[in-house]
Amino acid sequence: MGTVAALRRYPVKSMLGEDLASVAVTRAGLSGDRTYAALDEAGAVGSAKHPRKWGRLLGCRSRWAGGAVEVELPDGEVHTVGDPDLDARLSKLLGRHVFLSASPPEHGTLERAVPDYEGGVPDALRATASVDGTGERITVGRAAPGTFFDYGRVHLVTTSTLAGLRSAHPAGDFDPRRFRPNLVVDTGAAPAFTEDTWQGRRLRAGEALFRVLVPTPRCVVPTLGHDELKADPGIMRAIAREHRIPVFDLGRLACLGVYLEVLEPGTVRLGDSFTLPDGP
Template sequence: MGTVAALRRYPVKSMLGEALTAVKVTEEGLSGDRKFAVLDEAGAVGSAKHPRKWEPLLSCRSRLTAPGTARVELPDGTALPAGAPELDERLSGLLGRRVSVSDKSPEHGTLERAVPAYDGGVPDVLRAGASVDGAGDAVTTGRVAPGTFFDHGTVHLVTTASLRHLRRAYPAGDFDPRRFRPNLVVDVPGGPGFPEDAWPGSTLRIGEALFRVTLPTPRCVVPTLSHGELPADPGIMRAVAREHRVPVLGLGRLSCLGVYLDVLEPGAVRTGDAVTRGGCG
């Protein structure tokens, strides 16, 4: 069906991550993925889904240096270990308020998402109930999964077929997969765009690991933002909204790209590994 074209891990939530050639997959996802997050004193978990508050995190890069430890490279090139007081001080200056890096998900931590203007960017029921924060942004508020810094599924996959479709629909756009922050980029040659629409409920064998495909990935504003050397492009998500709005649970038709996976059998995954689809489990 396809092969693993790229593997990526994001040790600190909403920071740039690292490219891998091999990774251990555990029941909790890729080893070291979203191990840390930036928290503020109000209990908010740092997420670029609320760009006005957290977009500067996408100018920082995180790398795992050993199990349970990571280093953060700041925009000026300074690299500091996660948990170091100097890193917290520097990030506080970057974000304009007191923050700290933690590997402990707060019991009552909140996760804010800006409400995008394009259709399908947020369920209608949440759009109707959005509040306006102190900066004047319409936001919805939720929580990360208990005990983790994940929003939904523990593993995120996008296909080259879907990215090719979007490039044809919006030739001026830069559909570099890094904009969509996947763990797995799967090369699916030829065929129609969005082959993953048929996958929810089925299993995928990828390398030594077995996954269940749970649901399509609703997209927020993050792909439109600047990611390191990738410039901001507000047309990216407008193209996704035009080309690919699909039903998600009972939330209506949302702008989606990629799918979320749960881990059924842990194991190693490497670039070049075959991806094969099984039946519904």
């Protein structure tokens, strides 16, 4: 079916992450992924899905080093998580008191900006949106219980889908890093959105076995600047035009990639084969 073309994890939610040559996959996802998040005093979990409030987190990079997580700030300074100076620097960056935590708050909230294109949020949620203190229309939800994940523990995108979107919208920059995947799978000449046919199926990458849960609804994050990638507001409009599909009972949403659950832990390496054990 294909090969593993990239492996990435994001030790701190909504910060830039790190490229890996191999990684241990546990029942909880990639080892070390989304271990920490920035929280504020109101219990909001730091997510660039609300760019006006949290978007500057994308200017920071998180990585594991010597058993601890380091954060490189936009000015190049590096601090270890747990250093009070890091919380102070992040608070200054974001303009209010925040702190990094490994403990998801019991009633923590996830805020999402409401885009103006169709399929950016479920219609039922769009109707409940309100304008917050930043002037942004947002919806408010929660992370997966006991975690900093939005939903699935592992996120996969395919090269076929990215290539198909480039053909449909040549002006767009469909670099996979915009979509913050854990796995990028090279699916060769397969058609765009081939992953739509995998729902409920098992797939194996290296030693790990997964089940495909659901297509990944996209938010505004792919349109934002990532590292050296410039902001590209047309990205999500193209996805909404090319690929709005039903997700649970939420209606037709703009989707790219799929969420996975881990059935069998194991190590995944760059270049490992990617197969569907149950056949085509």
